[in-house]
Amino acid sequence: MPLAAAQRRPVVIDEMTSAEDAQAFRELNEEWITLLFSMEDADRALLNDPAGRIQGVGGVVLIARLGEERVGCVAVLPTGNGVFELSKMAVSPAVRNRGLGRSLIMAAIDTARRLGAASLFLGSSTKLPAAVHLYESVGFAHVPAERIGPMPYERADVFMELQL
Secondary structure, three states, X not given: OOHHHHOOOOEEEEEOOOHHHHHHHHHHHHHHHHHHOOOOHHHHHHHHOHHHXXXXXXXXXXXXXXXXXXXXXXXXXXXXXXXXXXXXXXXXXXXXXXXXXXXXXXXXXXXXXXXOOOEEEEEEOOOOHHHHHHHHHOOOEXXXXXXXXXXXXXXXXXEEEEEO
16 A cells, blocks of 8 residues: 555554564664664664564564554663663654654553653754654653763764653
8 A cells, every 4th residue: 555545544553573563673763874874783783683682671662554554663672670761763754743753652651661661761862853852842851871871872962861
């Protein structure tokens, strides 16, 4: 089904369950990362094995669909002591600015709560002002980098946290 026809359908967000979902997770993230930055080892590790590196350690990858098209994704990754990372959020350029990013974040927050998270953190970039604003709008607060701990991405220069 063409994306235009799929856009008339409601967005469905659910957990990654197939190789096609994992491929969409990788491709959606590679698209935005390579547009503005370059792929890093930490990116490759998660994107090439989300079943093992995220789901296998108690995390969840969420996939957003419009009809049959996979148009967005986000991961919730446990780091210990009730702290989870919000990671690898991506929305297809064809459906940006329609609230899908907010829907993904809210689904990720709900998922983190279900998994027993006390807080969520993320690393972002000043080169992604719309994303940073979106995180702020759902309650993430800026924190010093040292509060988050070592971030494996050179591009990360914005650090945020949400208490759940």
